[in-house]
Amino acid sequence: MFRPMRRHRQQLSQGDCAAILSRGTSGVLAVAGDGGYPYAVPLSYVYQEGTLFFHCAKAGHKLDALRRCSKASFCVIGQDQVVPEEYTSYYRSVIAFGTVRILEGDDEIRRAIETLSVKYAPEDSPAGRDRVIDRAGKVLSQLSDYPVFTMAQPKQRVTVKRFDLLMVEENAFIAVVMTDNSVVKNKLIHLPDQLSDTQLQLLSAVLNTSFVGLSREEMEEALDKMEAHTAPAAFELISLVVEFAMEVLEDQGRQKVRTAGITHLLEHPEYRSLDKAKPLMNYLSEENENSRLPMNLNNGKSMNILIGPENVNDALKDTSVVMASYDIGDNMKGIIGVVGPTRMDYAKVTARLSYFADSLTRMFGKELPSGDEEDKQEP
Numbered sequence: 272m273f274r275p276m277r278r279h280r281q282q283l284s285q286g287d288c289a290a291i292l293s294r295g296t297s298g299v300l301a302v303a304g305d306g307g308y309p310y311a312v313p314l315s316y317v318y319q320e321g322t323l324f325f326h327c328a329k330a331g332h333k334l335d336a337l338r339r340c341s342k343a344s345f346c347v348i349g350q351d352q353v354v355p356e357e358y359t360s361y362y363r364s365v366i367a368f369g370t371v372r373i374l375e376g377d378d379e380i381r382r383a384i385e386t387l388s389v390k391y392a393p394e395d396s397p398a399g400r401d402r403v404i405d406r407a408g409k410v411l412s413q414l415s416d417y418p419v420f421t422m423a424q425p426k427q428r429v430t431v432k433r434f435d436l437l438m439v440e441e442n443a444f445i446a447v448v449m450t451d452n453s454v455v456k457n458k459l460i461h462l463p464d465q466l467s468d469t470q471l472q473l474l475s476a477v478l479n480t481s482f483v484g485l486s487r488e489e490m491e492e493a494l495d496k497m498e499a500h501t502a503p504a505a506f507e508l509i510s511l512v513v514e515f516a517m518e519v520l521e522d523q524g525r526q527k528v529r530t531a532g533i534t535h536l537l538e539h540p541e542y543r544s545l546d547k548a549k550p551l552m553n554y555l556s557e558e559n560e561n562s563r564l565p566m567n568l569n570n571g572k573s574m575n576i577l578i579g580p581e582n583v584n585d586a587l588k589d590t591s592v593v594m595a596s597y598d599i600g601d602n603m604k605g606i607i608g609v610v611g612p613t614r615m616d617y618a619k620v621t622a623r624l625s626y627f628a629d630s631l632t633r634m635f636g637k638e639l640p641s642g643d644e645e646d647k648q649e650p
Contacts, residue, residue: 291349292318298347412532
């Protein structure tokens with residue numbers, strides 16, 4: 272369809288091209304502009320499974336040009352390093368040719384926005400959410416001078432939304448798994464034998480047809496059923512990707528508890544003796560089950576205080592735990608709590624804790640109703 276490269280030895284493999292497009296964040300889109308002149312404009316983009324997604328204004332020169340002629344090219348520079356001593360530059364680029372279609376259906380637009388947001392707004396993803404919660408815990412610990420623990424409730428049912436496969440070498444490819452809660456994980460998979468582009472496309476089709484929308488347990492069951500009517504070599508290849516996807520889903524289902532500022536205990540008289548502080552510090556720093564800390568609020572309260580023996584473990588019997596809940600969205604909640612001596616200033620701690628819990632709720636898009644009647648107006 273297109274003329275071959277004149278300097279064919281410098282031509283990149285399909286895997287290298289896909290890698291450059293996946294890493295890149297911007298490129299130049301060239302279309303047939305007004306009066307027959309070429310029109311080239313820099314654009315942000317995201318690459319996924321052989322398709323480039325762009326986001327732009329609803330009107331303008333490029334859209335007018337594309338409505339007249341949908342043919343376009345898009346150039347992304349992957350490397351541009353000047354090497355003065357060699358009077359040259361190390362240069363890598365990809366030029367993609369194709370037709371551009373303006374998305375109109377709600378489902379298509381939603382999928383494109385989700386794809387773009389994963390790349391350009393990582394704070395909206397679970398990983399970004401965890402970073403926000405971690406930062407909140409560290410700041411609260413610094414302000415209160417007490418250890419702080421945080422927890423975000425995992426989504427009850429997580430499924431794989433899409434599989435993407437990128438060829439790297441003839442015997443290696445990258446498997447990309449995207450879940451329905453916008454987590455994206457990838458793994459480099461090496462094979463004992465060569466794999467063609469056609470075989471990789473068929474593998475992708477099987478994965479996206481048979482394993483999308485399934486939970487970990489459902490995925491395992493579907494894989495077991497597939498074994499009976501699938502050639503051994505093909506089944507082994509499918510299993511490599513599906514087992515990786517199952518690991519991703521299993522990790523998403525774990526409830527993770529994080530602690531910050533454990534050494535603040537040493538600043539209080541009760542724990543200035545290292546012999547007394549060490550067991551509690553070790554307990555708070557352990558990466559074990561979430562039952563080590565109280566995670567439930569009694570009677571649906573948004574704030575709870577547990578003093579001494581009321582706590583869940585003997586290691587906390589001489590401490591107080593104050594905790595508050597916050598909304599994450601999608602009917603999920605999180606917990607943020609403070610651990611300290613029983614003589615702590617409860618009024619100050621609860622006020623700060625309430626402020627941080629309310630701030631996290633607002634940050635995750637669940638605005639709290641105002642408690643002031645003056646703010647309520649008749650429609």
